[in-house]
Amino acid sequence: MARLDHTLSFLLICSFILSITNPSFSCPVPCETELTLRFYLRRVVAGPSRDQEQIVASPYPKGFGQIVVNDWSILDAPESNATIIARGEGMQLQASRAGNRWFNYVSIVFKEDRFRGSTLIAMGITQWAIVGGTGQFASAHGTIKLGIFRETNVETYVQLDIHVFSTPETVTSASTADE
Template identity: 40%
Template structure:
């Protein structure tokens, strides 16, 4: 049987412990939300601007083709757009019907509010779709959300893809 002083101590401390564990963050102090439209420039063949490289092609099919990329992130779908980052990663033809590429990207931002911050993105790369934001670093620490994407300009050598980001990320207290 518990000693009466221990029971009293537990009863007195329990509300304090529960209160400490249940303290919510005041609004707008623990998490930020971002809605941001940016653009991705994928250059397939136009030297010297090519920003992806095929590293493996199976002999009989596209299935398994693996391409490494360092796509440019820009602020507008224009020739004079400002570079605001890079989408570095791989895309792999993992669909037997050869209609969708699996992509894993680390979007690294530069020269703006998010300079040096990253978003980790995964999903399928059809002409239009949605990717999952599964993490982030720097100002975008612990990011989670989605990026809706669609091709808004295409030539034989270059695709410009509109990225509509909707994410939540941890507010930095450091």
């Protein structure tokens, strides 16, 4: 039994030394990455560029219970002619009887080259929890802080401060052969 304890201790020490000298030994699968990103969500509530639509009206005061679907532009700057980085596709539910507190469930679908085809799934009211993702954001978790950057009676620019941890998917020889 003592010999087994010494052997296990020796293996543990060797593994520790290898992980210090070569980080790939400490992470045999793709390691989790951390990113901080800032984008701007553009929400248009009226006119020909409207990007959200009420699908369930509410008979309750202050709109409690109404549901709105959305397909928002997520931009690299708070301007209507900025580059579209992603689309915010999902829905909102008026979740407060006091009014103006919307629960959001949104899939952020990336369109630009760096993250093209990847998604982040987020939900929440005043701050969104990242609850999943795909592609570059596989196994994502983190938060998205929301802040009104600029607002008019037709459109609102919401600053998105994204703090995400994920384990990017890796390309395997099997998936490459199928393409």
